[in-house]
Amino acid sequence: MLHEVTPARRTDTAANHDQDLVADPAGLVLAIDADCPACGGPERTFTAATGLYGCTRCAHTSPERDH
Numbered sequence: 001m002l003h004e005v006t007p008a009r010r011t012d013t014a015a016n017h018d019q020d021l022v023a024d025p026a027g028l029v030l031a032i033d034a035d036c037p038a039c040g041g042p043e044r045t046f047t048a049a050t051g052l053y054g055c056t057r058c059a060h061t062s063p064e065r066d067h
Helices: 014-023
Strands: 029-032 044-047 052-055
Antiparallel strands (some): 044 052
8 A cells, every 4th residue: 555755844944054154154163174373283263253263172362374
């Protein structure tokens, strides 16, 4: 016996997520593959709201990626 299957409706489409990022970049934090100049940690962050680069291991921040 075969049953008809109706696909579920999606409300969390990729288009909606892309729109959220464009509309509010203030919450955006990027991972940067660069060593921290303060502690040598292998990854830094960039926070769109502040324009600052940070470190995932220490409290070092700077307005430039390599400083």
